[in-house]
Amino acid sequence: MRALPGLVAALALTGSLGAAAATAHAAAPSGHAQQTKRIYNGMQIAFPPNSTDLFCTIGAVGTDDHQRKIAISAGHCIRDTSGKYADHEIPDNIIPVVDRNDTKYGPIGYVRYFKDPESSQTGHATKDYMVIELLPQVTLSSQGPHLKQTGVLKYPQGPVSPNAMKPALDTERLLTTGNNEIITSGQTGTWYGTVMNNDNGIYRAPAVNKAGDSGGPVIWHVPGTDLPSQANKFQAAGPWAGITKAITLQLPPFNYTSSANILADLRTREAADPEHDIYGAGFEVTPNP
Template identity: 75%
Template sequence: MLKRLAALTLTLALTGTLGATTAQAQPHSPRPAEGKRVYNGLQIAFSPDTTNLFCTLGAVGTDDHQRHIAISAGHCLSDPQKKYADREIPDNVAPVYDRNDTGFGPIGYVRYFKDPEGSQTGHVTKDYMVIELVPQVTLSSQGPYLKQTGEVKSPQGPVSPNALNPALDNERLLTIGNNEIITSGQTGVWYGTVLSNDNGIYRAPAPNKAGDSGGPVIWHVPGTDLPSTANNFQATGPWAGITKAITLQWPPFNYTSSANILADLRAREAKDPGHNIFGAGFQVTSNP
């Protein structure tokens, strides 16, 4: 088992300090609940011995086989020997831990990740990871700041480059200039306008840093409250993507759209003879 695990090594996203937005808060713990909750914004490690190297969960829910699933960033893992990357991983060779509660044991196992293919910022349009959660955990839509309500749908938006034809509404992208996203991570909760959309990679002035990779992004539903001191920096909205990287472009903060992830999962499922792709048909949990 240890020899097989050695093929998987952790890598982190680029770091940086550029940019600013209009809302910030300091992190706090989610509301206490019975049992082991798993939620968006949970920091994850891939070994109990290296919790200083971590990523973050972007969304939790179920797939079309009703398996409990979490989504994070693909570039969090690297597989130089190409033994596991970009294929289904039915064996429990890559455990995932709650970074702050490794004593619980694995909260799940990586079932798929898209290899970075030499890039520190991950695959261009498919930078995601699928984790199957263990039965002992409870799914929750409520993260430290963000409550997710389903998946964002953009019927009039451009189609994800990963989508089949015809594309579903949740496989279409947010348009630029008139949509805001809300994110959360180690520096708190932020929001900003989507100013660039490059094949389903959003750029917005909502900061992230190393370790936030894979973390949650929601769409700001027009007319609903933005995070502020008045609401303890809480926000509610449909899942819109995950934290990707910081680059030299402006804005420097990059986010992989949920449309790209959902479209690629459905396309991979269509090609699979058994139609048994982990994460295909993913839906965000409605559990509180």
């Protein structure tokens, strides 16, 4: 396989490891049009030809303002030491993405943008996200293994994301601390916890994550709705509130990038683009069950 110099997939949450990502063909493998492939939050994804032991997780799926099918994950899942691909739109099918548990299907989409971690082992401080354009023939679903996403979080009373333009949209405002809970889902199960710290849209909460969960789903606990428990088979529903980011030495150690930061940065980049054609801009969570 032909390697792209300096472009490597990183072990989520812990640093850069792995082989170089390969050049992929634009055409979908034969048979895809006849197959039904459902894409959902919580799906583990890998980046060929890297080992599937190095993986990240999808945080949300939906469409952008050009009606392209889009998945959101963490930016630090890719490292580009050359600086050629990070922080740029990638219209070519250079970085394929596969379902870690169904690699025989082939690519489910291609990375169109990822934010350079800028020397951080846990990703950029406020813009740690990745945009994946999914294949047109896949089926989007708002229902992950444990979390049902009911749209995008709007929190009009919250502080404004540092990535937002003025005036900020309600989807670009942050959860306040001490009175909001988030619910997460990953390899160790479904967790919830109070947002105990908000550092420019990076939430810290006791909801657990581990390596590989990077980019995975976070929803807001709508007051009055059921929390995940054994009684409901650890299922929960709520608006998309962010993605898994990192484990740090602070307490609680589990960090999450707010959806507000991601959506605000997408809108800001779209406004600065002469063509107004930024992959993922205007992202909306799919309403499909």
